[in-house]
Amino acid sequence: MATVNPNMISIEHVTKNFGDFKALDGVDLHVRKGEFLVLLGASGCGKSTLLNLIAGFERPSSGRVVVNGRPVTDVDPHCGMVFQQYALFPWMTVLDNVAFGLKMKGMAAKARRAAAMRYVEMVGLKDFASAYPKALSGGMRQRVSIARVLANDPDVILLDEPFAALDAMTRQVLQEELLQIYEKSGKTIVFITHSIDEALMLSTRMIIMGARPGRVVCDIDNDLPLPRDAAVQLSPRFNELKSAIWNTVQAEVMKSLGTPAGH
Structure with a gap:
């Protein structure tokens, strides 16, 4: 009996170079159908590059990206992208x-x-x-x-810091609306943010990317109950997760700056 692949996205041993610059180094990541995955990490850690590889805007230097069983070789119509700049x-x-x-x-x-x-x-x-x-x-x-x-x-919705340019109140409203859309549609979502609070509000799972070259350093399931609204930020579990994520992100930021942690 054939087995059904539960992964909507498979990123397999992916490296991406831009000339002499290595943006991603040996990334392995699988996103299950119906997950809301958030990518976190310091600027320059390859988050947007990874999203562009999934969408087909870029090709890997080595390795491969597969979306819903199809290797991505060009711009993939099965992925929909939402940018920060509206477009x-x-x-x-x-x-x-x-x-x-x-x-x-x-x-x-x-x-x-x-x-x-x-x-x-x-x-x-x-x-x-x-x-x-x-x-x-x-x-x-x-x-x-x-x-x-x-x-x-689309099979997959990709969002590259879509709320970053918005004021705090509008951002919160759209976060809650996006969660409602996610719960209604059951779509697989990959979302980039620099905000730990936003990641915890939206995700079912979080990936922390390491300092360049980009790689996965931490994979965290978000066990905060759904549905969520802004009140979830008052829960002890929210603050526990936020503290753990911040410590990891801070260490990677320090590496990217060439500064020892704690200085």
Whole structure:
């Protein structure tokens, strides 16, 4: 009887060089279907490079990346990417931005507008469906970016510090909304952040990346109960996990700066 591979993403012995610079060194990482994986680590540790390899924007120097059983050899349509910089079409309305991928797939106009509207409503922007990006706040634009990715129904959603440019209150609202979307959709998510609080709020599992060249130094299951909201930060377990993660991240930051830990 055939066995089903539980891994949605497999990163196998991956090294990535940019000329003489080694960004990643022998990374092995498996992400199970339906996980919300957060990548943490110092600047320059290869988090974004790893995300770009999964998406197919970059190719490994050695090793391979597999998404849902398919080796990644080019930009992978089965992965949807949400960037920090929104990347919306300014001449399109919210609804048309969300429907764009469906149009490229050849879906009929009526069907794609109906499908897009479902995701516009899911991210709380029904009243702004006819608005243009310039009329939206940063948080609203990022909701459109997330809705556009969801509408394309990818196997994997990749998010590269999507809330970093937002104010603290908007960031918290979008974190809670993203968790609700994750729980409803069951999608596999890989999310980059520099914030330990954000990682603990969102993840089911956290990977701490080491100082360059990038490698996995710590793999932590997040056992904080779901569903979560901001109140989870008051729990003793939250602070216990945060302290342990901070100690590891701090040690790697010190290595990247060439400073002994504790100095």
